[in-house]
Amino acid sequence: MPNKKLKRVDIIFSEDCVYKDVLAESLKKSNEDILKDILDSGLRGRGGAGFPTGLKWKFASQETGEEKYVVCNADEGEPGTFKDREILTRVPLKVFGGMAICAKVIGAKHGYIYLRGEYKFLKTDLEKALEEFHSFVKELGFDFQIHILMGSGAYICGEESALFESMEGKRGEPRNKPPYPTISGFRNKPTVINNVETLVYSFMICRIGAGKFHELGTADSRGSKVFSISGDTPIAGIYELELGMLLEDFVEEFGDGDTKAVQVGGAAGFCVPRKKFKDTIIGFEGVPTGGSMMLFNSSRSMYNVLKNYVEFFEEESCGQCTPCRVGCQQLKKGIEAIKKGEKSAHYLDTLQKLADTMKVSSKCGLGQSVANSFSSIVDNFREEMIY
Amino acid sequence: MPEIKELVKGLADKHGRNRESLLPILQGIVTEERFISDVAMAEVAKELDMSAALVYGTATFYSFLDTEPRGKYVIRLCKTITCDMKGKKQILKTIEDLLKIKVGETSKDKNFTLLETNCLGWCHKGPAMLINDQVFTELDEDKVTEIIDDYIRNI
Numbered sequence A: 001m002p003n004k005k006l007k008r009v010d011i012i013f014s015e016d017c018v019y020k021d022v023l024a025e026s027l028k029k030s031n032e033d034i035l036k037d038i039l040d041s042g043l044r045g046r047g048g049a050g051f052p053t054g055l056k057w058k059f060a061s062q063e064t065g066e067e068k069y070v071v072c073n074a075d076e077g078e079p080g081t082f083k084d085r086e087i088l089t090r091v092p093l094k095v096f097g098g099m100a101i102c103a104k105v106i107g108a109k110h111g112y113i114y115l116r117g118e119y120k121f122l123k124t125d126l127e128k129a130l131e132e133f134h135s136f137v138k139e140l141g142f143d144f145q146i147h148i149l150m151g152s153g154a155y156i157c158g159e160e161s162a163l164f165e166s167m168e169g170k171r172g173e174p175r176n177k178p179p180y181p182t183i184s185g186f187r188n189k190p191t192v193i194n195n196v197e198t199l200v201y202s203f204m205i206c207r208i209g210a211g212k213f214h215e216l217g218t219a220d221s222r223g224s225k226v227f228s229i230s231g232d233t234p235i236a237g238i239y240e241l242e243l244g245m246l247l248e249d250f251v252e253e254f255g256d257g258d259t260k261a262v263q264v265g266g267a268a269g270f271c272v273p274r275k276k277f278k279d280t281i282i283g284f285e286g287v288p289t290g291g292s293m294m295l296f297n298s299s300r301s302m303y304n305v306l307k308n309y310v311e312f313f314e315e316e317s318c319g320q321c322t323p324c325r326v327g328c329q330q331l332k333k334g335i336e337a338i339k340k341g342e343k344s345a346h347y348l349d350t351l352q353k354l355a356d357t358m359k360v361s362s363k364c365g366l367g368q369s370v371a372n373s374f375s376s377i378v379d380n381f382r383e384e385m386i387y
Numbered sequence B: 001m002p003e004i005k006e007l008v009k010g011l012a013d014k015h016g017r018n019r020e021s022l023l024p025i026l027q028g029i030v031t032e033e034r035f036i037s038d039v040a041m042a043e044v045a046k047e048l049d050m051s052a053a054l055v056y057g058t059a060t061f062y063s064f065l066d067t068e069p070r071g072k073y074v075i076r077l078c079k080t081i082t083c084d085m086k087g088k089k090q091i092l093k094t095i096e097d098l099l100k101i102k103v104g105e106t107s108k109d110k111n112f113t114l115l116e117t118n119c120l121g122w123c124h125k126g127p128a129m130l131i132n133d134q135v136f137t138e139l140d141e142d143k144v145t146e147i148i149d150d151y152i153r154n155i
Helices: A019-028 A031-041 A053-062 A083-090 A092-106 A117-139 A160-167 A196-208 A210-215 A247-254 A274-279 A302-316 A322-340 A347-361 A365-380 A382-386 B002-015 B019-033 B038-048 B052-061 B081-085 B088-099 B141-153
Strands: A069-074 A110-115 A145-150 A191-195 A224-231 A237-242 A259-264 A270-273 A292-297 B073-078 B112-117 B129-131 B134-136
Touching: A019 A092, A019 A117, A019 A196, A031 A053, A031 A092, A031 A196, A031 A210, A053 A092, A053 A191, A053 A196, A069 A092, A069 A160, A069 A196, A083 A092, A083 A117, A083 A196, A083 A224, A092 A110, A092 A117, A092 A191, A092 A196, A110 A117, A110 A160, A117 A145, A145 B019, A160 A191, A191 A196, A196 A210, A224 B081, A247 A259, A247 A274, A247 A292, A259 A274, A270 A274, A270 A365, A302 A322, A302 A365, A302 A382, A302 B081, A322 A347, A322 A365, A322 A382, A347 A365, A347 A382, A365 A382, B002 B019, B002 B038, B019 B038, B019 B052, B038 B052, B073 B088, B081 B088, B088 B112, B088 B141, B129 B141, B134 B141
Parallel strands: A069 A110, A069 A191, A110 A145, A224 A292, B073 B112
Antiparallel strands: A224 A237, A259 A270, A259 A292, B073 B129, B129 B134
């Protein structure tokens, strides 16, 4: 299996970048050249789902019609993720720059940042940075405005179509797909919605070139990624790492010497136990992550971890579709009953079937991904669920 | 209640009177009043010329749009597993003892409400909490006591 060694990278926060120069030069390039760069770089969405960014931009650019939008998804709610907050705090102008370049390519005049309510304290600084940005794009003669909209504490609004609903003043309930956002997004107009980090990488690819980005990572996971590392680690924090490393190397670097499991990708992600560290690649060919890496050492009860996740999903399910709404409640009740001895251990298999059903029948990514953590924790730590 | 009427009118003047204005208006009410009362919801419906059910449906969807009376300061303690592992339970107990309220309750003097919330995005610096919009991280018993005492003194 081709994997990469663990390597720290400095692209996102790199100070070797005058955002004004990069933006001014990029806006002079042809749309085809920019699209080619983003496509050639191999950049995939950094929010977790990993859709090729260049394709998103290309699809939206092919739509006819005057009204199009760029939306920056800053509704970072996945447990264990805090990279977007750090990015918005340290390099907001690069985020705006990425939005402006995207706006040029697809032909949008308005961009929106949907900022989660938990990060409201960032708003004043972001608005200050926006003033600087707006006066610069005006200087360049580029007609583009960015607005900030606030979320109000709903995890589901990180799902792109739920986010549009929320921007439109409605309950944040995911829409049916297709149509996809590049055809019908905000206000049912063609919309590119990208994660904060994806926008900065797009911007930096315009700076360093597609080739340099493409050199990093593996065939399925090009480039680097910002990781949010927490849990049982002596050095919790934000690290930008090349994609494609083995989890074993990751744990060697960040673990506390007693790591028994790593939850990769937050509550919606997968739990990898110690025995699988050496076979697990962090990336789209192995276990992908939106950045969340939670380490657990042998003093932790994986039952408590799972219960925490299931409770989280039960609260954050929008309630629109039955598999997710009722499924989450039943999973929680089920594991509690087994732990108390009210149900036999075999009931875990029934719950696994329920999780699988949720995976195929839930309307959106939230309900579909509950099975990821549920099955991977139950499979690997079955005894801890029972005794 | 004339004050609510004025507040809603002011917010509608600022944010507009269409469906897209609804969330910013509701957020504005929470900033001023800490929660959205039935009266306020009805007032918003009237001002935006939409059904009260739409306003209610939207308001009750979002966990930060409180529709029950809240104190002047709303404490939201992060309950994600990483904060839990860093001693969130002890922090919760400390706050409960200091304010003599349990999770979900508001103090008798209406100054504090204590809630738990999902991931605040400070997992590397847990335990973390919000008091209204302000963040406090790397809490321990002493630190949280000092913070709460500070708030009590400045009421």
